[in-house]
Amino acid sequence: MNREALWRVFFSHSLASMEEDQVKSIADLARIAGVSVSTVSRALTGKGALAAKTRERIQSIADGHGFRLNIAAQNLRLGRTGAIAVLLPLGHERGQHLSDPFFMAMLGFLADALADKGYDLLLSRVLPEGDGWLDAFIRGGRVDGVIIIGQSDQSGVLDRTAGRYAPMVVWGERNDSHVHVTVGSDNRAGGALAARHLFDRGRRKLAFFGNVTVPEFAARYHGFVDALPPEIGASVDLVTTRITPDASLHVAAAYFAAGNRPDGIFATSDVVALSVLSAAAEQGISVPGDLSVVGFDDIPIARFANPPLTTIRQDIAAGARNLVDLLLRRMAGEDVSPVQAMPDIIVRESS
Amino acid sequence: MNREALWRVFFSHSLASMEEDQVKSIADLARIAGVSVSTVSRALTGKGALAAKTRERIQSIADGHGFRLNIAAQNLRLGRTGAIAVLLPLGHERGQHLSDPFFMAMLGFLADALADKGYDLLLSRVLPEGDGWLDAFIRGGRVDGVIIIGQSDQSGVLDRTAGRYAPMVVWGERNDSHVHVTVGSDNRAGGALAARHLFDRGRRKLAFFGNVTVPEFAARYHGFVDALPPEIGASVDLVTTRITPDASLHVAAAYFAAGNRPDGIFATSDVVALSVLSAAAEQGISVPGDLSVVGFDDIPIARFANPPLTTIRQDIAAGARNLVDLLLRRMAGEDVSPVQAMPDIIVRESS
């Protein structure tokens, strides 16, 4: 007999000997304690007036039976769900399995920030189909609010919904024409940082790797180009690539194989930059000797790249806190303004 | 006037003319349709017998009003929550902010697999304190089942709970003395793969980097050592390190700085292996010339490392599917057996 079976035997025995131990609701507990359900409710929630000693007595009975209020029922009664959804619209990257460490870090910090405020985090990946996905999700009523990571190519959908659904904030690019409230980095400024850095290093033959149909990436690109002297900016090579490791590696490899030899590359994310480093190494291109590479995000492994990656750093923890803060304030009916954080450049050996 | 404004006008107009348009419950909808609530319920859930044309009529009214069943209430009534918790016990890594891409990939696949089965994914990071964290979480009743990623140092807690709480599965190391049901890789076999590979490459002075208080890592270590000829195995250098990028980089750097010069290193995860590569590069140690490095996991960026990382591959997608599958079967009352998948070795240039 294995250990689990042993436990079962023990358990059913104790069940039998205690006659009725299954306390599944405050009604059961009320019966045991010899009080009314409302008294139990008051005791366990700490709300409402109640004699201290009654409260303690009921508390200890509850503890003794391992009883906890059913949060689902509590939420139903309170007209809330106690959960916030984190949505990752993957409109531009069908095959992307949350593979970007940036998402990962953001998710972790969001989980922390939401837990601090007493909310659960409901994770949902959505593959946007048509215009209805967001409304449909919201009408499901599973959550009290929505945090969307990245506009993807769905800005229109987000705006349409934001007009009548308050509890929603978006991590992404700010744009004054946006109806939806954003938290994000100043991507243009980040692009400019990369541009000045490469220019100062004497780099003149530049390329940008990324997918400019995504608003944030477009801003990085334009910030990059606009911060360069006009003739240099005009000659920047825009290399379009999806941002998964696989896709970007293929693009970079093909790019070098075709004989392209820029002396500076600004990649729209660290993942893409790592692919560039890898493809360059394969082609015998020396980094930073022949080529300087700058990424974006400063994901944890950026400094462990070979060579360590120069990158534009986003403060993900602060971003997560801001997202939660703004969301809760919108849920409380406040009017809030978008938040745009200034990124830093972290100079390492890849440039 | 944009479309949204048009809708509002139309909407408020119909509000006025319909007297009460806020349809927030099936009761409202029943009133509008002139039927009973149960008819609406049957129409919208598709359960129970109902005249096809009645069903269609109610459906279209619901659609017209953008009405959807309140899932929270539905779940309360059905005695379920419709959500599965994914718990990351970080007992051995306080500072770890979900930074490991392996977790991320797992999370993504779990989100997919659960969504396929109609469940939401509730993400929760737990910093185990004492023995009560798991029971307390479960008694909260927020979820129908629990998936735990990694045993961390909490095997005892998991076993205690598994004895009386069926809907729980664990990603981690299998052990016949475990009461909890595990899904995972054959970590011993993985370690053996690494050992044979390094040995075949002529490597004799070997080291293992990892934290053997974590069961999975201990199995990798022992599988590694045991697959080597006794005298080689006995001389394997066990280098203890936490598995975050930062911590492992420091450990690796200090290790090389102290003059240690193994010719083969097996790292307990790819993240640790990347740190080893980075520290080696810094010390001018040539990989794979002087040193072969083998990781574990095959995270997406492993192949973009410099040099590309040889690693023991785990099929994360299959693992996620198995976790969900076993969990649902346990929830259905079935007896299930642990699943242990055989990992592969992916040979790249780092060895």
Added chain:
DNA sequence: CTGTTAGCGCGTTCAT
């Protein structure tokens, strides 16, 4: 084929 009724587990007036 459809309506009536009784809860799921809880919080909250309104009484006492």
Added chain:
DNA sequence: ATGAACGCGCTAACAG
């Protein structure tokens, strides 16, 4: 200070 009664939005017998 405590209890009784009602309802959050929904489903599932049981009637008819």
